[in-house]
Amino acid sequence: MDTPLKKKILMKGNEAVAEAAIQAGCRFFAGYPITPQNEIPEYLSRRMPEMNGIFIQAESELAAVNMVYGASAAGMRAMTSSSSPGISLMQEAISFLAAAELPALIVNIQRGGPGLGNITASQGDYFQAIKGGGHGDYRCIVYAPFTVQEMWDLTMRAFDKSDQYRTPAILLGDGVVGQMMEPFCPTPYRRPRLPEKKWVVDGCKGREPRIIRSLYMGQGELEEHNLRLMKKYDIIRKKEVMFETYDTDDARLVIVAFGVAARVAFSSVRELRKRGMKVGLFRPVTLFPFPELELRSLAGRGRRFIVVEMNAGQMVEDVRLAVNGGSEVLFYGRPGGVVLTPDELTKKIRSVYTRKR
8 A cells, every 4th residue: 555545444543553654754663562552563564664664673662762763863754652661661762852852753552550550541641741751851742643544644744743843753542542443534645845854863974973962061051952942842832732622612511531532522522412411522632732722712601621531630730720720620530441431421421511510
């Protein structure tokens, strides 16, 4: 499938990520097996050689992500994928990638935790992805797909934005969206105009040497570097926010959810609307940058929010900061790899909606 089809096809979410990466020009993958993301390396182990790319099953997650660092420094579009405990092992290197301003895609198909947890879907890695799981002051661009279509589209976008801003990007999926199959349209990749990679370490014959580093030992040098990174993150906050709303204009209660939890919430919103209840859904697509201004604009006017997550309460903190006291913010979550059901959530939302304040 060298040229994406114009008609809909059936694929697993993990496979869609892998083929979208190929179509977007990724030619280096290093990873290590872990459930529930194994279809990604399995797929790429076949496709990368077909495209004259490089596939490496590394000896560990630590090795894999550091190989991605090297490939990116050499100018390749590079990626790795794993699931929650494996991503934990990559955090130091992700901090290094951000500090060295190297583009890379890290795919996390989340599973239950903490610890080894289980192999069912979860959203317990929000803090890890959004707040920066490694050391120092850095951020990654983070996308939260909730359909196989978005697994495809956001993979391509993540590569482009990572290149544009010279920063790692994270695709934060979960075991449901990674494992499920549904029809989607594999939209063709159209490479945007991106900055020339004048920083690539590819031999310095005929030019001045280039150095990629994250160590700054001079007086005030590291602070200057950090301040420059902060300016870049501010630009990302202003230009790269993505979100969707459903029936929020007249909503008295707005559900805020991302990923597969938003997919479940969407079913609940449709059911409750049929019953005459003014319920809406706000879905962040980018978790960093977080759509805080857009959420704040919905606050007040007697409106309440309920944040729905498959964890013990993580994004709810950012929603409360965004709303900034303008509305009551409630939380409903299921941790430990428990997947929400539409009936369960509909019952919960209905009880909140009809409850006297």
